[in-house]
Amino acid sequence: MADNTSGFYSNPLVKWIEYRLPVFSAIDHMVGTQYPAPKNLNYWWNFGSLAGLCLVIQIVTGIVLVMHYTPHTSLAFDSVEHIMRDVNYGWLLRYMHANGASMFFIAVYIHIFRGLYYGSYKQPREILWFLGLIIFLLMMATAFMGYVLPWGQMSFWGATVITNLFSALPLVGEPIVTWLWGGFSVDNPTLNRFFSLHYLLPFVIVGIVILHILALHQHGSNNPLGIDTKGPQDKIPFHPYYTIKDLFGIGVFLIFFSFFLFYAPNFLGHPDNYIPADPLVTPEHIVPEWYFLPFYAILRSVPDKLGGVLLMFGAILILFLLPWLDTSKVRSAKFRPIYKQLFWVFVLACVGLTYAGGQPPEGLALIIGRVCTVYYFVHILVLMPLVGWFEKPHKLPASISEAVLKGDAAPGAAGSKA
Amino acid sequence: MKMTIKRSILVAAVALGFAAPAFAAGPAIEYQAQNWSFNGPFGTFDRGELQRGYQVYKEVCAACHSMKYVAFRNLRDIGFTEAEVKALAATFQVVDGPDDSGEMFERPALPSDKFPSPFPNEKAARSANGGAYPVDLSLVAKARVGGPDYLYALLTGYKEPPADFTVGEGLHYNEAFPGHQIAMPQPLNADQVTYADGKPATVEQMARDVSAFLMWAAEPKLEDRKRMGLKVMIFLIIMTGLFFAAKKRIWRDVH
Numbered sequence: 259m260a261d262n263t264s265g266f267y268s269n270p271l272v273k274w275i276e277y278r279l280p281v282f283s284a285i286d287h288m289v290g291t292q293y294p295a296p297k298n299l300n301y302w303w304n305f306g307s308l309a310g311l312c313l314v315i316q317i318v319t320g321i322v323l324v325m326h327y328t329p330h331t332s333l334a335f336d337s338v339e340h341i342m343r344d345v346n347y348g349w350l351l352r353y354m355h356a357n358g359a360s361m362f363f364i365a366v367y368i369h370i371f372r373g374l375y376y377g378s379y380k381q382p383r384e385i386l387w388f389l390g391l392i393i394f395l396l397m398m399a400t401a402f403m404g405y406v407l408p409w410g411q412m413s414f415w416g417a418t419v420i421t422n423l424f425s426a427l428p429l430v431g432e433p434i435v436t437w438l439w440g441g442f443s444v445d446n447p448t449l450n451r452f453f454s455l456h457y458l459l460p461f462v463i464v465g466i467v468i469l470h471i472l473a474l475h476q477h478g479s480n481n482p483l484g485i486d487t488k489g490p491q492d493k494i495p496f497h498p499y500y501t502i503k504d505l506f507g508i509g510v511f512l513i514f515f516s517f518f519l520f521y522a523p524n525f526l527g528h529p530d531n532y533i534p535a536d537p538l539v540t541p542e543h544i545v546p547e548w549y550f551l552p553f554y555a556i557l558r559s560v561p562d563k564l565g566g567v568l569l570m571f572g573a574i575l576i577l578f579l580l581p582w583l584d585t586s587k588v589r590s591a592k593f594r595p596i597y598k599q600l601f602w603v604f605v606l607a608c609v610g611l612t613y614a615g616g617q618p619p620e621g622l623a624l625i626i627g628r629v630c631t632v633y634y635f636v637h638i639l640v641l642m643p644l645v646g647w648f649e650k651p652h653k654l655p656a657s658i659s660e661a662v663l664k665g666d667a668a669p670g671a672a673g674s675k676a
Numbered sequence: 677m678k679m680t681i682k683r684s685i686l687v688a689a690v691a692l693g694f695a696a697p698a699f700a701a702g703p704a705i706e707y708q709a710q711n712w713s714f715n716g717p718f719g720t721f722d723r724g725e726l727q728r729g730y731q732v733y734k735e736v737c738a739a740c741h742s743m744k745y746v747a748f749r750n751l752r753d754i755g756f757t758e759a760e761v762k763a764l765a766a767t768f769q770v771v772d773g774p775d776d777s778g779e780m781f782e783r784p785a786l787p788s789d790k791f792p793s794p795f796p797n798e799k800a801a802r803s804a805n806g807g808a809y810p811v812d813l814s815l816v817a818k819a820r821v822g823g824p825d826y827l828y829a830l831l832t833g834y835k836e837p838p839a840d841f842t843v844g845e846g847l848h849y850n851e852a853f854p855g856h857q858i859a860m861p862q863p864l865n866a867d868q869v870t871y872a873d874g875k876p877a878t879v880e881q882m883a884r885d886v887s888a889f890l891m892w893a894a895e896p897k898l899e900d901r902k903r904m905g906l907k908v909m910i911f912l913i914i915m916t917g918l919f920f921a922a923k924k925r926i927w928r929d930v931h
Contacts (some may be wrong), residue, residue: 261764339745339814342897349897350904501922509916516912520905521717524818532894533811534820542854555747 286497288471294493295500296481298658302376302506303479305369311508312362313467317460320353320404327407329453331446334409335534353523359401360526361515363549366394374580375601377589378480384581386473391577393466398550400459403452405547410531415544417444418450421556430616443537477662483661484589485654491659537560543618551615555627556634558619569631576638583638585646597645600637607633698852707825712888717906720894723755728871729889732752732882737813738807740860742793745814746781746893749787753896754889761787766790778889806846808859817887817894822885826852831883834862 274461276282286292326345328337341348370390373379373444379387406417421438425431440447478487487493494500520523526548532542546554553570560566576583592600614627655661693797714720730751733743748765752758765785771793785792791813795801804811820826829852837849837856846856864879864886871877892898 336745343745343750349901351903498926499930502919502926506919506923509912509919513912513916516905516908520901520908523901527823528733529819529823532815598686 261272288475289501290496290497292488292495293475294487295479295496296487296492296507296658297494297499298483298662299500300482301503301507302368302482304366304374304511305372305505306384307504307553308365308511309369309505311469311511312358312365313359313460314361316355316460317464317666319351320457320460320520323352323355329450330405331409331535334407334449334547338408344564347596350519353519356527357518357523360518361511362397363401364377366397367549370394373480374593374604375598376456376480377484377584377586377591379580380584380589381521381581382477383480386470387581388477389466389470389473389605391574393463393470395458395574396463396466400456400463401547403456403459403676405527405531406449406602407448408531409535411533411539411541412528412531412544414444414535414537415541416546417448419580420546422562423449423567423570426563426567428569435466441605451541454569454657478551480589482592483591483655483658485658488657488659490595509670526622536618545616548612548616551613553609555611555613555615556631559614559624560628569635575636576635580638580642581650584642586649586651587656588651593654594650596649602643603633604637607637694734696891705829705854707822707829710828710884710887711824712824712892714888714898717902719902721754722888724740724873725753725885725888726892727756728817728873728875728882729887729892731815731869731871732864732886733889736882736887738791738794740794740801740810742810743791743797743813744793745790745812746896747788747899750786750896753893758787765789769918804857810860813890813893815894816924817891819894824891827887827890828883830858831864831887832880 263280264273267273267276267282272282283292323341326337326341326348328334338352341352345351370667373387373390393445402420406413420558421435421444424434425439429436436442438448439445440451472609481487492503528545528547554574556573557566557570560569586594586597588594609624610630611634614623614630617623617627619627696814713719713725716884737883748761748768749760751764756764764785768785768789768791769782770785770789772783775781794810795804795845798809805869817823819829822829830850833850833852835849836849837843841856843849844857846860847859849856850858864882866879867877869882
């Protein structure tokens, strides 16, 4: 075996190493010439590698930030300012890390919606989908705890509000909150454990990402047509085709990232977090970071605290059931005339939730939040199973290469131009 | 048609998604956007403006407000020479110690010292200001919705209250302040400072200068950031263009 793979390379040093450690063939099978990918992936498929890039950026900047940060209630805020003012390029590191979190969520949200549109969660990719959702949950936990670390007003009050949610649980609620805090309020023990976990969880995410990629490679990428690859004529090697396409995507994404980083580094943040945490002064409106707003809106659209908490967590947990709630055998929404429309309504509902989550829960914003919450759950729990049964999908092309040769196979198709 | 619906939803998504954090700040009073020299991707601080602003801060604001994250050495960034900074710092006394006998002592400030605070702690500050706490000004330009525009509006916002508006005991009417009642009395009055460059010290001029100075205090690396941004953007655009060309070439034969 080792003999065979080393024979594959001509460079003597590569050959020598490969004979002893098959690392080059491993890379080749992972993202190289030996990994066949469907030839019709469009640009929505770029966001997986972009999310991976964001994870790396967060870990690298985070590790350097930790060298200058002090996790103590009396020093945390000062140490962040020390980073911003006195550490060489500290402002760059911190703004990269803070805006990088937003970029990570942008990439991951688009990645998730791409999966929803093209049915990437369906058989045989259910576990791939689960692993993605676990990464998403871990990301949310990591981002939440990271936002607490600068110990500004929103850090403190965000932590107070979110940890307090658990107090809604009957019987165990209060003890759980005390346990999370490490005391009877959000204080130094809370900050210390959040710091510890904020450093740990990204590496757990790396582990799950490896499993996510392993699961991906078992059956290969889904594609815009949602049909299985039939043979070599449907595929191209990952390298150089998708490595260069991903690099181009990374370039565009970094330009977008840099716009925020260099010209509007505080646009996605909240001014109140430049005020040191004060347990005696509650901000007028406590709002989480933008990427949590849809879930915050769901939480607040329910008048009952426990109900809101359950619905908020339920909103993510029901995504685990999608492979079974979506009863359609057809993966890609391209061939599903009704589901395709509903998908965009679902996107609109999520946007509505984001808007409502950022507003005080009253008046029109509350109504929008409630309507969108209802649609969110109805879409997943009722419409997806029903549409799968009643919808008559368009005829699927026989193979990817056939569809590619004929041009766009379905009317109104959203690309496979790649 | 479907494409237009989809497009408009996407546009709405992006617009609302990014507007959300701005909305999140709550119903704020509209502040007139000022034409700051540091606005825009090529913006830089106006050194003269910052030095005048520092003078207003030092002679007016610093009587009550601390600025504890800024050091005298930082003033070199706004155009003071090393000797000037040294001489300026030496006019302030700071507490140091303990010395060899265990006593704290006062000494003239060094360029490495942070600006000394007017009060030893928050309690002392409140007690001297009728219960109100004059906030630290190091970050105030980033800690308020509207930033320097808001600060300018606040400093020039002291007006006679409308007839039907009752101002509470010890409070002052201000157009820009949320709730319109602020504990701080009008801090700037015409000709309160004498500018070395001869600029007339109107309330508007002083408010503008000190707001710009506070923006610098809150974001001292703003110029570095925008300068680096330009280089990075040029690099990224060229790199991305090359990637795009390479992608086109590599994909030429696929289909």
